[in-house]
Amino acid sequence: MDMAMRRAASSAVRALTASSGVNSFNRHLSSAPESKKIVGVFYKANEYASKNPNFVGCVENALGIRDWLESQGHKYIVTDDKEGANCELEKHIPDLHVLITTPFHPAYVTAERIKRAKNLQLLLTAGIGSDHIDLKAAAEAGLTVAEVTGSNVVSVAEDELMRILILVRNFLPGYHQVINGDWNVAGIAYRAYDLEGKTVGTVGAGRIGRLLLQRLKPFNCNLLYHDRLKISPELEKETGAKFEEDLDKMLAKCDIIVVNTPLTEKTWGMFNKERISKLKKGVLIVNNARGAIMDTQAVADACASGHIAGYSGDVWYPQPAPKDHPWRYMPNQAMTPHISGTTIDAQLRYAAGVKDMLDRYFKGDDFPEQHYIVRKGELASQYR
Amino acid sequence: MDMAMRRAASSAVRALTASSGVNSFNRHLSSAPESKKIVGVFYKANEYASKNPNFVGCVENALGIRDWLESQGHKYIVTDDKEGANCELEKHIPDLHVLITTPFHPAYVTAERIKRAKNLQLLLTAGIGSDHIDLKAAAEAGLTVAEVTGSNVVSVAEDELMRILILVRNFLPGYHQVINGDWNVAGIAYRAYDLEGKTVGTVGAGRIGRLLLQRLKPFNCNLLYHDRLKISPELEKETGAKFEEDLDKMLAKCDIIVVNTPLTEKTWGMFNKERISKLKKGVLIVNNARGAIMDTQAVADACASGHIAGYSGDVWYPQPAPKDHPWRYMPNQAMTPHISGTTIDAQLRYAAGVKDMLDRYFKGDDFPEQHYIVRKGELASQYR
Numbered sequence: 136m137d138m139a140m141r142r143a144a145s146s147a148v149r150a151l152t153a154s155s156g157v158n159s160f161n162r163h164l165s166s167a168p169e170s171k172k173i174v175g176v177f178y179k180a181n182e183y184a185s186k187n188p189n190f191v192g193c194v195e196n197a198l199g200i201r202d203w204l205e206s207q208g209h210k211y212i213v214t215d216d217k218e219g220a221n222c223e224l225e226k227h228i229p230d231l232h233v234l235i236t237t238p239f240h241p242a243y244v245t246a247e248r249i250k251r252a253k254n255l256q257l258l259l260t261a262g263i264g265s266d267h268i269d270l271k272a273a274a275e276a277g278l279t280v281a282e283v284t285g286s287n288v289v290s291v292a293e294d295e296l297m298r299i300l301i302l303v304r305n306f307l308p309g310y311h312q313v314i315n316g317d318w319n320v321a322g323i324a325y326r327a328y329d330l331e332g333k334t335v336g337t338v339g340a341g342r343i344g345r346l347l348l349q350r351l352k353p354f355n356c357n358l359l360y361h362d363r364l365k366i367s368p369e370l371e372k373e374t375g376a377k378f379e380e381d382l383d384k385m386l387a388k389c390d391i392i393v394v395n396t397p398l399t400e401k402t403w404g405m406f407n408k409e410r411i412s413k414l415k416k417g418v419l420i421v422n423n424a425r426g427a428i429m430d431t432q433a434v435a436d437a438c439a440s441g442h443i444a445g446y447s448g449d450v451w452y453p454q455p456a457p458k459d460h461p462w463r464y465m466p467n468q469a470m471t472p473h474i475s476g477t478t479i480d481a482q483l484r485y486a487a488g489v490k491d492m493l494d495r496y497f498k499g500d501d502f503p504e505q506h507y508i509v510r511k512g513e514l515a516s517q518y519r
Numbered sequence: 520m521d522m523a524m525r526r527a528a529s530s531a532v533r534a535l536t537a538s539s540g541v542n543s544f545n546r547h548l549s550s551a552p553e554s555k556k557i558v559g560v561f562y563k564a565n566e567y568a569s570k571n572p573n574f575v576g577c578v579e580n581a582l583g584i585r586d587w588l589e590s591q592g593h594k595y596i597v598t599d600d601k602e603g604a605n606c607e608l609e610k611h612i613p614d615l616h617v618l619i620t621t622p623f624h625p626a627y628v629t630a631e632r633i634k635r636a637k638n639l640q641l642l643l644t645a646g647i648g649s650d651h652i653d654l655k656a657a658a659e660a661g662l663t664v665a666e667v668t669g670s671n672v673v674s675v676a677e678d679e680l681m682r683i684l685i686l687v688r689n690f691l692p693g694y695h696q697v698i699n700g701d702w703n704v705a706g707i708a709y710r711a712y713d714l715e716g717k718t719v720g721t722v723g724a725g726r727i728g729r730l731l732l733q734r735l736k737p738f739n740c741n742l743l744y745h746d747r748l749k750i751s752p753e754l755e756k757e758t759g760a761k762f763e764e765d766l767d768k769m770l771a772k773c774d775i776i777v778v779n780t781p782l783t784e785k786t787w788g789m790f791n792k793e794r795i796s797k798l799k800k801g802v803l804i805v806n807n808a809r810g811a812i813m814d815t816q817a818v819a820d821a822c823a824s825g826h827i828a829g830y831s832g833d834v835w836y837p838q839p840a841p842k843d844h845p846w847r848y849m850p851n852q853a854m855t856p857h858i859s860g861t862t863i864d865a866q867l868r869y870a871a872g873v874k875d876m877l878d879r880y881f882k883g884d885d886f887p888e889q890h891y892i893v894r895k896g897e898l899a900s901q902y903r
Binding site for chain 2: 193
């Protein structure tokens with residue numbers, strides 16, 4: 136109680152201090168050389184924080200930029216407490232200048248929060264995927280939203296290929312036999328296949344989708360992709376992937392579907408009961424993009440009926456997945472928490488990317504063009 | 520009881536019939552156009568046998584060659600009962616001409632069994648890996664031993680890449696969280712890595728090792744291989760893999776070791792306590808070759824200490840793995856029963872290969888050269 140009181144008090148002091156010297160309506164990125172209040176919302180590592188010196192993506196290690204920020208006179212608050220009116224994040228909304236969030240433990244930046252964040256100028260995503268931010272509201276408020284584009288693409292593409300293989304080769308029933316003291320090759324083999332020769336389609340061929348196609352190439356599959364734009368003729372030739380203009384025509388051909396498209400108003404719930412019913416019976420689906428691209432119950436029902444023979448991914452709606460989320464209990468799932476873009480390698484990349492953007496922000500410099508999600512009131516094309 | 524009695528009786532009748540017309544000492548492959556007794560030992564599928572029409576590798580579906588064999592007047596006995604003096608296989612040892620076995624449910628063909636199999640001419644392995652056969656004794660007895668070379672190579676190479684990714688990306692702790700109702704990204708992320716940039720070495724670069732190197736290529740790893748012979752300059756260039764003449768020097772460099780060498784007297788127990796102690800701390804090991812290449816307890820101890828950070832494979836010693844096999848209980852294992860070469864696709868390939876060799880045998884024709892393991896008293900080079 137004492138602690139909470141002190142925290143609330145110091146927060147009120149900070150709010151007072153911050154609002155005194157700063158023009159609350161200056162939402163532009165031309166940052167004066169002054170002390171900024173930066174808040175980061177990450178996942179807590181507890182006993183794991185000290186187990187790996189490169190584990191920078193957690194609250195405790197705070198992207199490894201605390202000393203650097205504080206040596207320049209900035210304030211750096213880090214928390215994992217992001218939900219509800221009394222959470223730690225809420226205390227800093229009124230006076231923070233920069234909010235760093237992550238898709239792995241998303242702090243939802245609603246229109247309402249943006250309205251109250253009078254000093255907010257910059258929203259940085261440590262990782263990729265900024266759909267936990269109300270981008271329209273951010274654009275209207277004149278904020279800048281940026282990600283560390285590219286920081287997770289290799290990680291996620293690798294992870295997708297792992298999940299494809301886990302499903303097509305029926306890995307998990309065998310693993311369960313091992314830990315349960317059983318041995319029944321037939322119980323695995325009757326639905327285990329090679330990846331070779333199967334038709335794999337990616338919905339979306341952005342950076343992750345393209346890296347996946349390159350990694351799939353030596354497996355001698357029939358590769359298809361659907362997107363608004365075709366990939367380069369060179370990459371088409373290198374991967375042998377064929378462009379499919381009509382999404383549903385492509386999906387009906389696929390043994391394995393991989394989702395590589397951002398969550399937007401258009402893709403929200405795109406895999407609903409009707410669309411799933413038109414897929415091949417026994418289709419496998421890998422989705423590391425966003426959980427809400429699926430109709431949760433429709434996926435669970437199709438796994439139960441066997442129409443979907445396997446579903447794997449690391450994204451859920453909502454996140455963290457509640458204990459009673461139906462995907463935890465559906466048959467033939469190979470799910471994990473949201474993890475694919477937060478390997479140690481990816482953490483080091485997005486920590487470096489966030490530091491670089493903060494440095495540019497302090498100096499009033501532009502960011503690398505591809506990092507912008509919202510700039511000068513405009514959404515990046517993939518979010519429109 | 521009744522059933523067992525009848526079976527024993529009919530077996531005795533068959534033994535009598537068969538031994539009357541055939542020269543017991545004719546061990547050569549020049550097969551006269553006569554009725555042969557062919558015995559197949561496969562795993563039982565029970566309720567799974569009818570779930571997939573292409574599931575031909577089990578006892579019930581018997582490689583899908585029963586009608587073909589019987590229409591030509593041959594006898595075809597199929598069983599999974601292969602151990603002990605009173606097993607079904609034992610009843611047929613005295614008079615069978617051809618024995619078809621599989622590494623997934625190995626019937627051990629000992630010198631003693633070979634001695635008693637007076638009519639035996641041909642040992643066919645449905646799949647790859649004939650170390651369950653006493654090859655020396657088979658050679659001395661003038662038998663022919665052949666596998667369906669190539670039938671499983673794609674399957675096993677794919678499976679190895681899956682296991683590499685499962686270990687390096689730390690998949691299983693995340694999966695356990697999902698099924699246990701938990702959500703703790705940090706508990707996974709602190710030891711999850713990308714495959715990109717890691718040093719991967721294969722011990723053995725035969726057909727499977729080479730296919731693995733090709734599939735690893737787009738992951739941008741540092742690829743090493745050790746074998747008696749170098750791979751072709753073209754393949755070295757294509758994969759970027761570097762030859763390492765000294766096994767232990769290569770192993771000390773590896774973040775990930777993959778075993779792709781057959782089990783021989785030389786490789787039996789090659790990963791013992793001493794060799795493991797010289798590996799990088801935190802090394803990952805994938806072994807789909809043979810369980811006995813590892814010292815079972817040394818691997819379990821190194822997983823417990825963390826020296827080996829992850830171990831995955833589908834091969835055990837012995838097989839089936841007993842309920843108290845230490846690998847079932849060691850930390851950071853991603854094991855399955857022996858499954859990688861018996862996907863539905865692989866089953867169709869090795870069933871077709873066995874049928875083709877039987878057809879050639881009946882006609883007195885040679886097999887494709889690469890299928891021979893023992894021919895005219897000589898072992899194939901990889902088994903010497």
